[in-house]
Structure formats: C-alpha cells, structure tokens
Amino acid sequence: MSTDYWLIQKIKKGNTEACDELVSKYYKDILNYFTYRCVNKETAKDLTQDTFLKFFEHIYEYQFQNKTKNYLYTIAGNLLKNSFAGKNTVSLDEYIENGGEICEQADKYNALIDRTDFASVLNKLPDDLKKCISMYYMQGYKQKEISIMLGISLPLVKYRIKRAKKILEKLMEGEDYDA
Known part of the structure; x- marks a missing residue:
C-alpha cells in the first residue's frame, strides 16, 4: 500500500x-x-x-x-x-489598489505585469484547453499524468495543448480566434 x-x-x-x-x-x-x-x-x-x-x-x-x-x-x-x-479577471490597477504586493525591483514588477497580461489572455481560453495547458506548462505535469488526472485520453490532452498554444499565440498578438 x-x-x-x-x-x-x-x-x-x-x-x-x-x-x-x-x-x-x-x-x-x-x-x-x-x-x-x-x-x-x-x-x-x-x-x-x-x-x-x-x-x-x-x-x-x-x-x-x-x-x-x-x-x-x-x-x-x-x-x-x-x-x-x-467575477472577471482582475486588472493590475485593481490589484495594486486593493493592497496587492507591489514589487520594488523593476524586474519583479515587469514579471508581474507580464504574468497578469498572460493570465488575462489565458482566461480567454475555453476551460478544457486552459486546464490542460496550465497543467502542462505551469505545473510541469507530463501529458500522460494530465490524461490520468483529468480522466481523458492522451491524444485528447495532446490536441488540447496544441490547440491552446495556437489560440494563445493569436491572442498574444492581439488577434481574435474562432472557437
């Protein structure tokens, strides 16, 4: 056991x-x-x-x-x-106004802005795609592990990650995507 x-x-x-x-x-x-x-x-x-x-x-x-x-x-x-x-995603201004941590070093501040921008773009993804790409890139899970945790097939995990990457690329460039 x-x-x-x-x-x-x-x-x-x-x-x-x-x-x-x-x-x-x-x-x-x-x-x-x-x-x-x-x-x-x-x-x-x-x-x-x-x-x-x-x-x-x-x-x-x-x-x-x-x-x-x-x-x-x-x-x-x-x-x-x-x-x-x-609730909608929180903007950086709201975060600072509500007493969030303000980074003193410029690189930490820029990282927070980049992360906030990326988080707002990530939140535009459909939940199924967002979950797969977050687990893969942000949490470091292998595709097989994601498949097991979410109870879906490995090919579906691979498809969702690939699809999410394509959509994120378009969104980061300011383009719309077709759902």
Whole structure:
C-alpha cells in the first residue's frame, strides 16, 4: 500500500501528525495550482487552505483509490470555480489598489505585469484547453499524468495543448480566434 493510504488511515483515527504530513506532501502543488490562477497571493493561500479543510471535513467519506493528489485537485478546481463565479479577471490597477504586493525591483514588477497580461489572455481560453495547458506548462505535469488526472485520453490532452498554444499565440498578438 502507498504512503497516502497509511496517512489517511491514521488521519481517520485522529492522528494530527498524519494530517500535517499529508498537507506538507501536497501543499506546494495545490498552492502552485492556485498561484497560476489568482493574481492575489493571499487568495491563492486561502484557497489552498480551504482545499485541505474540505478534504479533512470529508475524510471519513473518502474512499482511497491511490489518487489523493487528483482528489485534492478536484476539490481545488471546484473551490476556484465557486470563488470566482461571475467575477472577471482582475486588472493590475485593481490589484495594486486593493493592497496587492507591489514589487520594488523593476524586474519583479515587469514579471508581474507580464504574468497578469498572460493570465488575462489565458482566461480567454475555453476551460478544457486552459486546464490542460496550465497543467502542462505551469505545473510541469507530463501529458500522460494530465490524461490520468483529468480522466481523458492522451491524444485528447495532446490536441488540447496544441490547440491552446495556437489560440494563445493569436491572442498574444492581439488577434481574435474562432472557437
């Protein structure tokens, strides 16, 4: 059996150290997931914590299938959808006005602008394409891993990444794309 199986069994028996170990194991991955989707770092951290809280709230219902990380990403995706339902992307000006971190070094500031511009362009992609290209380029997953996590075929993952790249190229050049 995997380490996750034993951790979950300990957590179900009330072992708080096992909770800490599970969080430590997956915290960075879940935080990265939100960091690439939220302009505000605090929002990303809050949603990461909420993901683990939801997981632990429903730990007794969780049926271990050796896919703990996938389950956490599912929770994270649902929290993200719920938290941003009906909201538009945040502009850099709004981010600064709302107390977001302002980078003191010019290169960090430019990186934030580039990332914000790219994030707004990325948000124009259909969700299925956005999810695949984000997991591949921003989170560093292999196409096979994405296929397994999303429950879709490998050729479909490859198609979505290729299609997303073509659309992003057009959008970054200021062109429209046909959906």
